[in-house]
Amino acid sequence: MSVAANDHDTTTTTTNVLENESDTMSTKLYDAAKAEAATVELKELERQISLSKSQASLGDVEQGSIERTNSSFMPQPKVPMRLAFGEVCTYVPAQFEEPGVLNSLKKAGKAVRSAFSSEVARAPERQILHNITGVVNPGEVVAIMGPSGSGKTTFISLLAGRNGLRTTGTILYNDQHKPTDKTFKRQLGYVSQEDVLFEGLTVFETLYYTAVLRLPRAMTDAEKRERVDVILEVLGISHVKDSIVGGVRIGRRGISGGEKKRVAIGQELLYNPSVILLDEPTSGLDSTTALNLVHTLHDLAQVGNRTIVTTIHQPSSRIYQMLDKLLLMGQGHLLFYGDASAATDYFAEIGYAMPYGMNPADYFLDVASGWSGDGSKKAKDRTSVVQNTDPELKALLRAIERGRGLESKGGTDTALVPLAIDKKGGGGLGEEYKKELGATFATQVRVIAIRSLKDRRFEKFSVDTVFTMMFVAVLCGMLWWQSGLSKNTGTTEGAMDVSGVLFFMLTYLSFSLLFSSIFTFPNEKTMLMKERASGMYCVSAFFFGRTLADLPLDTCLPLLVSTGIYVMVGLKASVGAYVLSMCIVLLVCFTAASLGLFLGAWFLNLKRAQSAATVLMLTIMLTGGFFVRTTPAWMSWAKYLSYIMYGWSAMVKLHLRGALAKCGGENPSTEGICDYGALGVVKSDAYGGTEVSILLCMLIALRALVYIALRYRAHE
Numbered sequence: 001m002s003v004a005a006n007d008h009d010t011t012t013t014t015t016n017v018l019e020n021e022s023d024t025m026s027t028k029l030y031d032a033a034k035a036e037a038a039t040v041e042l043k044e045l046e047r048q049i050s051l052s053k054s055q056a057s058l059g060d061v062e063q064g065s066i067e068r069t070n071s072s073f074m075p076q077p078k079v080p081m082r083l084a085f086g087e088v089c090t091y092v093p094a095q096f097e098e099p100g101v102l103n104s105l106k107k108a109g110k111a112v113r114s115a116f117s118s119e120v121a122r123a124p125e126r127q128i129l130h131n132i133t134g135v136v137n138p139g140e141v142v143a144i145m146g147p148s149g150s151g152k153t154t155f156i157s158l159l160a161g162r163n164g165l166r167t168t169g170t171i172l173y174n175d176q177h178k179p180t181d182k183t184f185k186r187q188l189g190y191v192s193q194e195d196v197l198f199e200g201l202t203v204f205e206t207l208y209y210t211a212v213l214r215l216p217r218a219m220t221d222a223e224k225r226e227r228v229d230v231i232l233e234v235l236g237i238s239h240v241k242d243s244i245v246g247g248v249r250i251g252r253r254g255i256s257g258g259e260k261k262r263v264a265i266g267q268e269l270l271y272n273p274s275v276i277l278l279d280e281p282t283s284g285l286d287s288t289t290a291l292n293l294v295h296t297l298h299d300l301a302q303v304g305n306r307t308i309v310t311t312i313h314q315p316s317s318r319i320y321q322m323l324d325k326l327l328l329m330g331q332g333h334l335l336f337y338g339d340a341s342a343a344t345d346y347f348a349e350i351g352y353a354m355p356y357g358m359n360p361a362d363y364f365l366d367v368a369s370g371w372s373g374d375g376s377k378k379a380k381d382r383t384s385v386v387q388n389t390d391p392e393l394k395a396l397l398r399a400i401e402r403g404r405g406l407e408s409k410g411g412t413d414t415a416l417v418p419l420a421i422d423k424k425g426g427g428g429l430g431e432e433y434k435k436e437l438g439a440t441f442a443t444q445v446r447v448i449a450i451r452s453l454k455d456r457r458f459e460k461f462s463v464d465t466v467f468t469m470m471f472v473a474v475l476c477g478m479l480w481w482q483s484g485l486s487k488n489t490g491t492t493e494g495a496m497d498v499s500g501v502l503f504f505m506l507t508y509l510s511f512s513l514l515f516s517s518i519f520t521f522p523n524e525k526t527m528l529m530k531e532r533a534s535g536m537y538c539v540s541a542f543f544f545g546r547t548l549a550d551l552p553l554d555t556c557l558p559l560l561v562s563t564g565i566y567v568m569v570g571l572k573a574s575v576g577a578y579v580l581s582m583c584i585v586l587l588v589c590f591t592a593a594s595l596g597l598f599l600g601a602w603f604l605n606l607k608r609a610q611s612a613a614t615v616l617m618l619t620i621m622l623t624g625g626f627f628v629r630t631t632p633a634w635m636s637w638a639k640y641l642s643y644i645m646y647g648w649s650a651m652v653k654l655h656l657r658g659a660l661a662k663c664g665g666e667n668p669s670t671e672g673i674c675d676y677g678a679l680g681v682v683k684s685d686a687y688g689g690t691e692v693s694i695l696l697c698m699l700i701a702l703r704a705l706v707y708i709a710l711r712y713r714a715h716e
Contacts, residue, residue: 080138080305081173081187081274083159088169090129090154090332125166127332129155132169134327134337136309138274141294141301141322143340144311145361146329147369152311153193153279155329159309160190160277162533173275186214186535189268193279195260196526199247200455203240203255203263207231209451210267213439213536231269235262235296249523250458258289265293269300276300278310287316294319317359330368330393335400350399367396444537448545453553460516460553472508473561476501477568484571484655495656498569502651503626505565506644509558509585510592511617517596518609520546521710525604532714539711547703550593558589571655580654584688587695588647594702595643601709620644646695650688 129151136142144152157163159171161179177184197206211224219227232238237259245263246254255263261281268276276297282290294315301308301324312319326340336343344354347367354363370393439447459465480501483494521528531537562585566578596613603609622628624644631639639645 079174079187079274081307082138082175083136083171083173083275083307083309084134084175085159085171086133086169088129088132088155088158088167088171089127090151090158090163090168091125091127091166094124094126129158129167129332130334132329132334134334136307136325138305138307139301140324141298141308141310142325142327143315143320143323144309144327144329145313145315145364145368146335147365148313149331150329150368151332152329156277156279156309156311160188161185162190182535185533186271187273187275189271189273189276190533191261191264191268191276191278191281192526192530193283194526195257195264196530197245197247197260197263198451198455198527199245199250199252199254200458201451202242202244203237203259204228204232204242205451205454206245206263207266207270209447210536211270212447213444213531214271214534215438217437217439217443227270231266234269234300235266236292237262237266251462252458258285258293261285261293273306275307275309278308280311280313282315282319283313287318291316291318291322294322298322312361314365315361317361320359320361326364328364328368330370330396333393333397335368335393335396336364350402352396352399368393370396438535439537441538441541444541445545445548448537448542449548452546452549456549456553460557466557469512469557469561470564473564474568476504476565480565480569482568482570484569498571498655499626499648499652501565501569502655503624503644503648505562506585506588506647506651507621507624509561510588510644510647511621513554513558513589514592514596514613514617515610517593518600518613519606520597521600522604522606522609528714539714540707543707543710554589554593555586558585577654581651584647584650584654584692584695587692587699588643591643591695591699591702594699594706597706598702598709601706601713604713624648643695643698646691646698650691650695653688653691 132155144156146152154163154165158165158167159179161181171179173179173184173187177187179185179188201209207228208225211228212221215224215227229238232241237255240255240259244252244254245260246252254260261284265276265278265281278297281293281297285293297308297310300306315323320340323340325338326336326343327334328336328343336346338346343364344360347354347364352367354360438444480497483497483501528542532539559582562582566581571577571581595616599609599612599616600606603612619638620642621644623631623639623642625639625642625648
């Protein structure tokens, strides 16, 4: 029995040893296969990149454009920038702000009470970023990854100084400069997630006007054009430089989404910034285009020693291998920061090993979203899937806290690399940065005016707009055909017909411009904020540039329509009367456009601006004197605020003066002025000079209000 037992134990031991050796051998084979697959994939990636580089260089040589490698001829940034951020926490209001008048009244009441109270009451807040810490050195490409809602856009906007939320912690460039410093913002290149471009400009025009406004005034125009050509070649969009950007607003198709993203990046590269911040530049792009874009960013970082930080939502495995560092976020927490190649080992050490053959980026997003465990084996039904998720990341955060001692081993080294900082030159910026002033005020106004003219020409002179106005002009001419002849205006009925067409012409043209002008500033709000944050121009230059651009755009169609109506209706056939009539029409149209610009600039919200414009339009029209002849005494003041009344009164006095019978004994000294009372015209003078003067004053006052509103809202 004992011998048999011993034989049995020996057999069991031998079996266990064989099983262990088999497991060890399979593990070694598994690791070898994994390493071999990774080596083959890396070699294949290197081969494809070298092949694409050689093909690109051969294509450039064949075209005779360039003979240098991509990004090698970009000008070097003057000062490398190291980015350091520590314990960054951000807070947002915890309560949803209810819209409506009652909520506005409540806020006003709270503001009044707080003004008379010594206690400072802070609204309840919710923390969305929790102690984000790290360092980005020059020459590195750092990718911020995380699921939707993890705080990627909030964090990178803080790095760019474009976020006004309450934030604690430190964000410093070269240990001194804050991103919110006005003089330092020009050294930051920030590309937002949305492509903020002028749809009516070509690719070259977009980059050229940006270069004129942003590059130093010491550079000549030829040097600025050369810089634009360099950027076009670096980003690979020189073949579409004469193509229009296009978009929904102008109703024309243009360049592709990837090319738009490259144009947006090119706008920031023009100034040759030391730091480039990008918010999801690969979103909406195919894998090949996204890989080429990241490869360009990698070359810009390596060749130019630039600091590049970008948010990437879901990169491919090839894109992930090109990243230097990874900053992984989940629910506003920092889950990992360090070398991208060491992230897999780090998560394996804290208990989150990545399955073989999986894209690291996909796995990290799953982990940051709260997924835990091997879903392929355990998640066979909906209940098990829920059990294997951790939406609040409690288990992961506990594992990270336990593994803090492994950070140096896992590649999360955030040690500062000292850089030489010139204390005399403003902390590394140097005196030459302070001497490099942008474009002059006159250049800013000129460029903004030309750019606005080219961009808005599609919108102002679209087929729909021109057809609508021409149709209304023909309709008015047919309905009031030759009503303005002297044989028809001698009667009260004929004079009423002429006054009606004059009132309709002024009302239609002015209200058309009023509502079209409302869209101007709300549609350009994002562009204005972006360019103002980059220090490209001042608000006054933007205002005067847009005013100059509005003159020809708001003149052509009203002049054409009113001329057609003037001829078909048969108004006074004299050059003087025609010129004065057109001047009055343009004055009324410019005043209405100024009112629309003011509403758009003040609200910067299309819905609110349109609501306010509708109320004002009805008030101005009803108090214009044509519909209501006898206004109650307590409402008589309202008609003096109607620019339609002044324009219509001046037009009636111009075309109907002396047409009706004389007044007789009632007012014999004034020629026909008593008959205008039946038409609702204010009895100021017989020629309308007073009305024209009041219109000029209203136009100047409204333009001043536009500037004040624009300046106030831009600073907000």
